[in-house]
Amino acid sequence: MKILCVGGGPAGLYLAISLKLRDPGHEVLVIERNRADDTFGWGVVLSDQTLDHLRTNDPVSMAAIEDAFAYWDDIEVHYRGAAVRSTGHGFCGIGRKRLLEILQERARELGVEMRFETEVTDLDPFGPHDLVVAADGINSRFRAERAEAFRPEIDLRPNRFTWLGTSRSFDAFTFVFEETDHGWAWAHAYQFDADTSTFIVEMQEPTWHGLGLDRMEPEESIALCEELFARTLQGHRLRTNAAHLRGSAAWIQFPRITCGRWHDGNVVLLGDSAHTAHFSIGSGSKLAMEDAIELAARLDGRPLEQALSEYEDARRLEVLRLQNAARNSMEWFERLPRYTRFDPEQFTYALLTRSQRVSHENLRLRDPDWLAGLEVDFARRANGSTSPRRVPPMFTPFRRRDLELRNRVAVSPMSMYSAVDGMPDDWHLVHYGARAQGGAALLFTEMTDVTPDGRITPGCPGIWTDEQGAAWARIVEFVHRHTLAKIALQLGHAGPKGSTKVPWEGEDEPLDDGNWPLLAPSAVPWSARNQVPREMNRADMDAVRDAHVRATERAIEAGFDLLELHCAHGYLLSAFITPLTNHRTDEYGGSLENRLRYPLEVFTAIREAWPEERPMSVRISATDWVGDEGITGDDAVAVARAFALAGADVIDVSAGQTSIRADPVYGRMFQTPFSDQIRNEAEIATMAVGNITEADQVNSIIAAGRADLCLLARPHLSDPYWTLRAAAEQGVSEVTPWPEQYWSGRDQLVRLAERANAEKT
Secondary structure: OEEEOOOOOHHHHHHHHHHHHOOOEEEEEEEEOOOOOOOOEEEEEEEEEHHHHHHHOHHHHHHHHHOOOOOEEEEEEEEOOOEEHHHHHHHEEEHHHHHHHHHHHHHHOOEEEEEOOOOOOHHOOOOOOOOEEEOOOOOOOOHHHOOOHEEEEEEOOOOOEEEEOOOOOOEEEEEEEEEEEEEEEEEEEOOOOOOEEEEEEEOOHHHHOOOOHOOHHHHHHHHHHHHOOHHOOOOEEEEEEOOOOOHHHHHHHHHHEEEEEOOEOOOOOOHHHHOOHHHHHHOHHHHHHHHHHHHHHHHHOOOHHHHHHHHHHHHHHHHHHHHHHHHHHHHHHHHHHHOOOOOHHHHHHHHHOOOOOOOOOHHHHHHHHHHHHHHHHHHHHHHOOOOOOOOHHHHHOOOOEEEEEEEOOEEEOOOOOEEOOEEEOHHHHHHHHHHHHOOOOOEEEEEEEHHHHOOOOOOOEEEEOHHHHHHHHHHHHHHHHHHEEEEEEEEEEHHHOOOOHEEEHHOEEEEEOOOOOOOOOOOHHHHHHHOOEOOHHHHHHHHHHHHHHHHHHHHHHHOOOOOOOEEEEOHHHHHHOOOOOOOOOOOOOOOHHOOOHHHHHHHHHHHOOOOOOOOOOEEEEEEOOHHHHHHOOHHHHHHHHHHHOOOEEEEEEEOOOOOOOOOOOOOOOOOOOHHHHHHHHHHHEEEEEOOOOOOOHHHHHHHOOOEEEEEEEHHHOOOOHHHHHHHOOHHHHHHHHOOOOHHHHHHHHHHHHHHHHHOOO
């Protein structure tokens, strides 16, 4: 096969090597526009996993690469005068120039033809080829020329960075954070040979402008960076290998690239031309070289179209996973000011877990001593004590007003659709009672409606009558008498999403008969098949507000510990907040401030009725998942601040379910980033919810300051004793007491957990 590879970086060279190893008969020509010794950047970072792939694919080049490696196991974070070090991370660095020399030499040995200082503007001079590989990087000419086929999406990120080098040696991968009069600047630094380290300086664009870097020539900006990081550099100088760039061009914005398709006819994209991943997790060369291995393997003995399709299918998921991790890491740095009120240990923990690929227990495997110290410190702060006891973050207490929770786990509101005429019965007693016994510190009722016409379905419970209040009091009394859990009532009104069948008879389907009239901020139906609600007038608004107050008074009588107002998921108050369903032209529509006016009016009325010593929370949809047309994360911060000013103690951060146009992005802990944003920008306690399924995830979320509580729904349906099990598995059963009747089961679970942990060790 005749193969033309445009681009002589790690992707193109390693593909040529991999092709020749599998079939020496391949004719491979690599074209590179730069000189053989000319390269952008200083060092390349490779993980242990990538090294294993390279070692298996070509032991010869890998031996030369290993000889040139600078290894490190530690990450050190310099922040607010402290230096926090964690070990066990297993990375290595190599100079990009040296890596290219090794790959060029190996390609030459295998018979690869290479032409440097050659610009490819037309393929004709190179003759016909069976395959053309576009390994021409971020600014790929081939991707641009065939944009209709490859469907690239290029997202130019806001932060500015410059790629520098220094003679200062680092014995750890080092992050340095310095505060300036215009914001924070930070460096990613690592050594890649005996004499040189990479030193990437990054900052938000307002800081870059404020420092005047947008108006400086490279020599001036380097001098300023030397001044900013003088304590770290210890007299060593910074230098650039991009001196040809003038002015602000030396400062780059990272382009996040994804492509809808990676091959078209006999042209295939490889490495950065197909996808990019942010430098903060050092993944660009990894992805490129692993692409090369996969493409070479697929081309071995298969028809071309089949080989290219299989290559793309095989690589796409792994690339997407790494891009998602890189995006999380990138966004953490883009939003750095959120975390600069953290103490150095928690700041370091948040940095280490920023990609969500490194979790709490993964850190324990890497550096058990450092993590144990963090757990002790976190527990001391949560308990307000000097106890040396190590406690997983999820089992530390949390307090708001006079309510103290024993741990950070809550049973999320989950509709059971099992009430008759709004009355909770024995099903609800057993359902809530079992979960209260299961160790979670806080138990939420399902959305409990304030009027009969405020129900979602005929099976939804209410608290619009004294009899219903008494039925709830029976459940609350059981929880308080037989468990250590606290119980919260979630109040709501379905609004335009009401009068539908229970889900197992038809999701959001209107009733076949017996439909009740609906209210909404505007006459906008949930969908074309649902009934059109009546736009609320002032009398309607007064009536619904007063119904919430009467329901609150019954909740007080029933003895609930916390009250939550449901302002999410497209129900009545949520429908006021989102512009997708609030089309009013009066003082309750238009701006976000106006759209919040009525939900805040309801909240204020029930806050005045609810005892001052008991906390209140508000559930919101932090995004509508419809882009800028609907609620965004920034809007959610404003919403949270408004409710906090009105007296809310905690924001229950959910997302979506406000429009049938929503296009949600699912995944592990997929709503947690919104909780993180609200908690650390609005500076109010939050509850995270959404595909949180493991104790490891809960510990990571709490320790990193992304939420104060974690709400789990489905895990508590399949295992009411999820929290007790998690405590046993982490060796802290004593912090979450079991009912005496279940002690024999506890003891067996503890023994099994101890045996499993010993086997892991």
